Amino acid sequence: MLAERLADALGADAVKTAPEDLAVYAFDAYSESRLPAAVVLPTSARDVAAIVRLARACGEPIVARGAGTGLCGGAIPAAGGVVVSFARMNRLLELDPRNRRARVQPGLINLDLSKKVAGAGLFYAPDPSSQKACTIGGNIGTNAGGPHCLTYGTTVNHVLALELVDDTGEVYTTSLDDAGYDLTGALVGSEGTLGIVTSAWVRLLRLPEATRVWVATFGDVEAASEAVSAIVGHGIVPTALEMMDGLMIRTVEAAFHSGFPVDAEALLLIENAGFEDDMDDCERAIEKICKANGGLTWRTARSQAERDGLWAARKGAFGAAGRIAPNTYLQDVVVPRTKLPKMLKLVDEAAAAHDLTIGNVFHAGDGNLHPLIMYDKRDKRQVAAVVDAGDQILSAAVDLGGTISGEHGIGFEKRDTLARIFDDADIDTMLRLRDVFDTGRRFNPDKIFPRGASCAELRP
Ligand SMILES: Cc1cc2nc3c(=O)[nH]c(=O)nc-3n(C[C@H](O)[C@H](O)[C@H](O)COP(=O)(O)OP(=O)(O)OC[C@H]3O[C@@H](n4cnc5c(N)ncnc54)[C@H](O)[C@@H]3O)c2cc1C
Structure with a gap:
């Protein structure tokens, strides 16, 4: 049996098979889960090599796992098999x-x-x-x-x-x-x-010599989106250019108390890092553009503690959404930056059509949206609505010339939507590359590629 052979090779402490241990590794930050047959915690490349050889000999799939924060089911053992956790290789x-x-x-x-x-x-x-x-x-x-x-x-x-x-x-x-x-x-x-x-x-x-962080507020997300396009259009690329809509501003403020104006309907969190001598000019230019595009208020963070507080609030936004609903589904799509106002309208339409609450907090400078759909998974109507709304948002992004993932990956979640942006020949080429590295397709099966995709069938 594989677990016993793994324990012989790596020591009993490195192998987990108890149901309560396996349960911990059945899921990541995506909504589905699947139990592995065993979890292994290597401490060296040599251990990993031994795990791969043993799993191969037993015909078991292998799924590498970091912290399991992935949002597309990349680290769930979709086909069972062995999860290799890197918790003990963290130096x-x-x-x-x-x-x-x-x-x-x-x-x-x-x-x-x-x-x-x-x-x-x-x-x-x-x-x-x-x-x-x-x-x-x-x-x-x-x-x-x-x-x-x-x-x-x-x-x-x-x-x-x-x-x-x-x-x-x-x-x-x-x-x-x-x-x-x-x-x-x-x-x-x-x-x-x-x-x-x-x-x-x-x-x-x-580390940069100087860093400034600013908060600009707007009456609506369209105005904030126009400001984003205008900032980049002026040839200014700040180190970060993030947006939050009114719902998320109020949710985050309730959790972090970082001084975001709760009556604003959109906010840009902007950071620039570089030389101190450039900072005043940069600040004046961005503030002017924001005001010209409907900016209502402007705030400059005055200390490192204030800057850290603003970033902690932004980075904690998804967690703060737990105040609104017990479950969230985070979509990850990209559109050309100039299409942000249109895309945000389409997100609102998807929310209204499905009677769902959707918040937006995202990397606006990259055109990378993260519509955050709030729901209660005990309610079957809501679960079905979330799936439909997520798909509607994804299709809207593709129709606007964008793509199905900005940064979270394809994983288990979006494998069947890969075919919306790649044709059979593209997917076949990717599978050929895969086969060079992983001839038995044992590494993380059931991920990335659409169900049933198999270039072996297409080959002469
Ligand atoms: C609140 C929150 C905020 C997030 N914000 C962002 C964000 O701003 N930007 C962003 O890009 N993502 C974000 N994510 C998604 C997630 O954190 C990232 O995808 C992250 O890279 C996953 O890292 P992890 O260690 O948790 O990997 P896991 O989820 O464990 O694994 C992710 C993938 O990497 C593979 N993998 C892991 N280790 C190895 C290895 N050693 N060798 C080969 N493959 C391996 C896994 O098989 C899986 O396919 C966010 C997630 C949450 C929950």
Whole structure:
């Protein structure tokens, strides 16, 4: 039996099979769950290689898991099998401040990395709102973004090389040098379907000399959206440009008391980081654009504590929604920035058509919306309405020239909608790439690709 063989190889303490242990690993932040056959907690790449070889010998699927904060069911064991949890591989292995890079284990928590390198004047830029909990391995799996990715780019722009275990149990390292195919780029965002990452070289950035954070309020989300387009249209790319609608302002304020005006119907949280000498000009320019686009109030955070408080409120917004409803479903779509006003109207229409409450708090600068649908999963009507409304929003984004995921990934949730943006030939090409890395399709099956997609059938 696989669990016994795993315990022989890694020690009994590394393998969990008790129902109460398995239950903890049956779900992530998506709404569905599935029990694994076993959970394994490796402490080295060698352990991971042994797990892969044993699972392969027993014909069991393997699902890598970071913190399980993923919102598309990427870490749920959809086809059962073995969950490999990286909770015990969470160290900073090497810091190379001269070259501004670090080697980390996949289970290292995103925010912990920035804390650990701050003493060297450095930070790790991708900052998902879940950064207090999510791991670098999970971020690599989903190519995670975050508020500051507007300027700095997403995870793929910050991963230099990867050590990974392939489906035969071999350990490989992609090249740190910029030579040959960009295999690192192909692996980032592959949601655990191409291999299991056992360590990563990541790029670090110098902490900025100065940071300013501003809050601008508006009478409606359309005006705030116009301001977003105008700011970027003027050639200004702030480090972060986030939006909240009236419902979310009031919800977040009730939870965090960060001084957001509760009578506003839209708010932009704007940050710029760089040289102190540039800050006043930047502030004047953005404030002027906001006022020209219907801005009602303007606030400059005066201290680090105030800036931290505003960000804590923004990053805690999804948790604060628990005050409105016992369950939430977070959609993740992208539209061209200029289409934000139209898209937000369509989100409102979806809410009205399905008699649901939907809040909006999102990365406006990237055109990456996160309509947050509130519901009670004990109510069957609401559950069906949430599925329909989520789909209506997703279709609206595609119709506006956008796409089905900005940063959360495809996972289990959106596998059948992949075909709305890729045709059979595209999907076949992706499956061929998968087969190069994972010949038995044992890594995270039932994820990303539409049900029934199989390039083997299409091959001559
Ligand atoms: C409140 C909240 C706010 C969020 N905000 C953001 C945001 O701003 N931006 C954003 O991008 N996401 C956000 N997310 C989603 C989520 O936090 C990210 O997708 C994150 O990258 C997942 O990390 P994790 O460690 O929890 O990974 P998990 O959920 O455990 O796994 C995610 C995927 O990565 C794979 N994986 C994990 N470890 C490895 C490994 N070692 N090797 C190979 N594959 C691996 C898994 O198989 C899975 O497919 C948010 C989620 C929540 C709950």
